[in-house]
Amino acid sequence: MFKKKGEQIFAPAAGTVMALADVPDPVFASGAVGEGFAVDPSEGNFVSPVDGELILLAKTLHAFAVRTDAGAEILVHVGMDTVKLKGEGFTAHRAKGDRIKQGDVVVSCDLAQMAPLVPSMVTPVLVTNGKDFAIAETEIGASAGTPVITVRKK
8 A cells, every 4th residue: 555655765786685773883773864774785886776866965975865756865875984985986977966767876886995994884775854754664685676665755
C-alpha cells in the first residue's frame, strides 16, 4: 500500500548495506543528522539514490544531496571525516542544480587510496527532512540497484 505513495531510496554504491545504528560515528549512528541507512562501499562510484535535483554538492565533494519530486531530501555522506581531505581524491561528475536519475554517478574516488586516510569509508544515506517524511520500510542487506528504504510524506 505504501509503494504507491512512497518513494524508493536505493543504495548509492556497491557494497554492504547496514543499519544506521552500526555506523562508526556517534552523530550519524544516533540519527541526529537524519534517519536512513549506510553502505560500506566495495567500489568508488557514488550514484544518486533517487531521481531528482542535485541540491547540494559539497565543495569538498565528500557529500551530496538530492531532492525528489515529492520533496524528500536525501543526503549521501561519503565516508567518515572525509571533509578533512578537502576534496582530494574525489571527482565530481555532476553539478548542483542538475536533474539526475537514480544510478547516475555524482562523485567518485579511489577507495584504496582514500581508506587509509580516514577512520571509515562507511557512507550514510539520510532523509534530512524527516519531519515531513516517514520511512515506511527498510531492506538492510539489500545490494546496489535494489531499493533499501521507502519513504512517504507524513
